[in-house]
Amino acid sequence: MKLLVPLMFAVSLRAGPYATAEVCKQCHPVEYAAQSASGHARALRPPAATEPEQWAFGAGNQAVTFVSQLNATDYLEHGETWYTATKRFDTTPGHADTRGLRYRLFDPSAGILRCFSCHSTGPLQVDGSGTIQPHELGVRCEDCHGPGAEHAANPTKVSLKKPGEQGGAAMNTACGACHRVQSSAEDGSNLLDPWNSRHQPLLLAASVCFQKSAGKLMCTTCHSPHQALEVRQETYNKACLGCHAAPKHSASVTGRPCAACHMPSVRTNANLAFVNHRIAVYSDGDALSPVTLAKH
Ligand code: HEC
Ligand code: HEC
Ligand code: HEC
Ligand code: HEC
Ligand code: HEC
Ligand code: HEC
Ligand code: HEC
Structure with missing residues (x-):
């Protein structure tokens, strides 16, 4: 017997028939090729022969955590994670x-x-022996564009969601389904808690750049939605300069990337670090508390 698992928080993304990225590939080979190499596509994989554990969560850009099925009702998230930076x-x-x-x-x-829901695409199924079967491994096309089987069958009649069409706040919500957003004004997410540095939509929404640019600043201002994380800093410098053609500095900043000072790296534990998406001025040694600038 197969059971479709309804997940409350994913309902808006998960109605209607799903295809798979292989189907989208026929007509969108460029997006397919780029997206297949991204961390998104590799966010979940089944066990390799050399790893007896069942599932590997995480593309390995930062870390990999293993999850095993113990029996028909229980799963184990392993207590030791592989960290890429510290090997x-x-x-x-x-x-x-x-x-x-x-x-x-x-x-x-x-x-x-929920682990499987954020790290895979489409509905989850659970069989009689309690084995979870994701529709598709990793974060693929329909996690962002919505269920696409009808579009694939009839692309000119049925169109898909474009997460960037409605501006920065809407994109924060779309990406935040997994990268997290504040669930309510009262949830009191502490922006100074290093753990929250991994929750980019939350922090981006708190930056002056976001609040004063009328919806123009969004995740895709700096990130291509289909490509692996860009590490060349020129790409990000260019995004800043698109809005700040001639930033005023009291000392020379040439030769250093904008993000190094305005989006400093935050350590969440000995092995993990994330870039602070609350764009601001920071003092050396405190990558979390923005320095308030005098009005001019
Ligand atoms: C269905 C859940 C989900 C959605 C929706 C989602 N992401 Fe992700 N994202 C992930 C997961 C899981 C990872 C971690 C991949 C890994 O294991 O390193 C990730 C990683 C990333 C990375 C790092 C990728 C890399 O190659 O290392 C970027 C950048 C990113 N997401 C941006 C976005 C943006 C922008 C959006 C919205 C347009 C978005 N994500 C929507 C789940 C999601
Ligand atoms: C609400 C969605 C969501 C849930 C639930 C979720 N993840 Fe993730 N996970 C993400 C996102 C988004 C990232 C990317 C973080 C980043 O790079 O900013 C990620 C990253 C990871 C990584 C890469 C290392 C890291 O910490 O960034 C591992 C490993 C991982 N998740 C394992 C798990 C496991 C195991 C569970 C269940 C216990 C789980 N995740 C539940 C969304 C989720
Ligand atoms: C048989 C070819 C075909 C397949 C298969 C296909 N598409 Fe499309 N797609 C198109 C065409 C043609 C357009 C342009 C439609 C237009 O402009 O009216 C399009 C447009 C889009 C758009 C832009 C928004 C829109 O709807 O106009 C997105 C996003 C998209 N496709 C995603 C996908 C995804 C995701 C899949 C897999 C689930 C997929 N497509 C499968 C042909 C296809
Ligand atoms: C992390 C979220 C995410 C994933 C995963 C994703 N896309 Fe997209 N896609 C976007 C965003 C954001 C845009 C930019 C258009 C917009 O929303 O404004 C876009 C644009 C597109 C377009 C062009 C639409 C246009 O206006 O020109 C196509 C076609 C497309 N995606 C297909 C795909 C296919 C095929 C896959 C899987 C191989 C895929 N996407 C995976 C977020 C995503
Ligand atoms: C979509 C446009 C946009 C982009 C892209 C953008 N910003 Fe901004 N930023 C703004 C606006 C608007 C303000 C507010 C300006 C004002 O009030 O004078 C601002 C303010 C700032 C401030 C002052 C913050 C404060 O505390 O007052 C800094 C520093 C800054 N931006 C740096 C950056 C950097 C670095 C980048 C790239 C990583 C960037 N911005 C990308 C629009 C943008
Ligand atoms: C103003 C530019 C800018 C915007 C807007 C932006 N990012 Fe980033 N993002 C960066 C930079 C810079 C890095 C670090 C890249 C590097 O050098 O590794 C980064 C890294 C990431 C990573 C990798 C893990 C980490 O935090 O270091 C994820 C995931 C990510 N961004 C998701 C998002 C999401 C989701 C949004 C929208 C809510 C977003 N970003 C908006 C500039 C931006
Ligand atoms: C070496 C660190 C450093 C680098 C690199 C840097 N900044 Fe700044 N930035 C600062 C500091 C510190 C301030 C506060 C004003 C001051 O003392 O110069 C500032 C102020 C700003 C402001 C607010 C100034 C105003 O007039 O409102 C903006 C906007 C800004 N930077 C954008 C950028 C951009 C864009 C880049 C990359 C081209 C960049 N910064 C590179 C440290 C840096």
């Missing part, structure tokens, strides 16, 4: 020790199903 196994983020965390498959918070 070692260490305690999994959020775990108190290396023993691992046990999840009930159908507990009310749907903890383990």
Whole structure:
């Protein structure tokens, strides 16, 4: 017996029949080729022969965490994660020790199903023995464009969602379905908590650039939605200069990328770091508290 798992938080993205990226490839080979090489596409993979664990979460750009099915009702998130920057196994983020965390498959918070939901595409199925079967591994086309089988069959009659069409706030919500947004004004997300540095929509929305640019600043101002993370800093400098043609500095800043000072890297633990998406002026040694500029 197969059971379709309804996940409350993903409902808006997950109605209607899904195809797969292989279907989209026929007509959109350029997007397909680029997207297949991105961290998104590699965010979840089944076990390799050399790794007895069942599932590997994370493309390995930052880290890989393993998840095993224990029996028909229980899953284990392993207590040791592979960290790419430090090239070692260490305690999994959020775990108190290396023993691992046990999840009930159908507990009310749907903890383990939520891992799969954010790291795969389309509806999840659970078979009679409690095995989770993602429709498609990784973050692929229809996670952002919505279910596409009808469009694929009839592209000129059925059009798909374009996450960038409605401006920066709408894109924060779309990408924030996985990268997180503040769930409400009262949820009190502490922007100075280093853990939140991984929640880019939350921080971007708090920056002056975002608040004063009337919806023009969005994730895709700096990131191509289909490509692997760009590491050449010129790309980001160009994005800043698109709005700040001649920034005023009291000392020379030439030779250093804009983001190095205005989007400093934040350590969330000994092995992980994220760029602070709350664009601002920071002082050396504090990558989280913006320095307030005098009005001029
Ligand atoms: C369905 C969930 C989901 C959605 C929607 C989503 N992302 Fe992601 N994103 C992920 C996951 C999971 C990763 C981690 C990949 C990994 O394992 O390193 C990621 C990684 C990334 C990366 C790093 C990629 C790399 O190659 O290292 C960027 C940049 C990014 N996302 C931007 C975006 C933007 C921009 C949007 C909206 C247009 C978006 N994401 C929407 C889940 C999502
Ligand atoms: C709400 C969506 C969401 C859920 C639920 C979720 N992830 Fe992720 N995960 C992401 C996003 C987005 C990233 C990319 C973070 C970044 O690079 O900013 C990510 C990144 C990762 C990474 C790469 C290393 C890192 O920390 O960035 C691993 C490993 C990972 N997730 C494992 C898991 C596991 C295991 C679970 C379940 C216990 C889980 N994730 C649940 C969205 C999610
Ligand atoms: C048989 C060819 C074909 C297939 C298969 C196909 N598309 Fe398209 N797609 C098109 C054409 C043609 C257009 C331009 C439609 C127009 O301008 O009226 C388009 C447009 C789009 C657009 C722009 C928005 C829109 O709807 O106009 C997106 C996004 C898109 N496709 C994504 C996808 C995704 C995701 C898949 C896989 C689920 C897919 N396409 C499968 C032919 C196809
Ligand atoms: C992380 C989210 C994300 C993923 C995954 C993704 N796209 Fe897109 N795609 C976007 C965004 C954002 C745009 C820019 C258009 C807009 O929203 O304004 C876009 C644009 C497009 C367009 C062009 C529409 C136009 O206006 O010219 C096509 C075609 C397309 N995507 C197809 C695909 C296909 C095929 C895949 C899978 C191989 C895919 N996308 C995966 C977010 C995504
Ligand atoms: C879409 C346009 C846009 C982009 C792209 C953009 N900004 Fe801004 N930024 C603004 C606006 C608008 C303001 C407010 C200006 C004002 O009030 O005088 C601002 C303000 C700032 C400030 C002053 C912050 C403060 O605390 O007052 C800094 C620093 C800054 N931007 C740096 C950057 C850097 C660095 C980048 C690239 C990583 C960038 N911006 C990208 C529009 C943008
Ligand atoms: C003003 C430019 C800018 C905007 C807008 C922007 N980013 Fe980034 N982002 C960067 C820079 C710079 C990096 C670091 C790249 C590097 O050098 O590795 C980065 C890195 C990332 C990463 C990799 C993990 C990390 O945090 O270091 C993810 C994931 C990401 N961005 C997602 C997003 C999402 C989602 C949005 C929209 C909410 C967004 N970004 C908007 C400039 C931007
Ligand atoms: C070496 C660190 C550093 C680098 C690199 C840097 N900035 Fe700044 N920026 C600062 C500091 C510090 C301030 C506060 C004003 C001052 O003391 O110069 C500032 C102020 C600003 C302001 C606000 C000034 C105003 O008139 O409102 C903007 C906008 C800005 N920078 C944009 C950029 C852009 C775009 C780049 C890349 C081309 C860049 N910065 C590179 C450190 C830096």
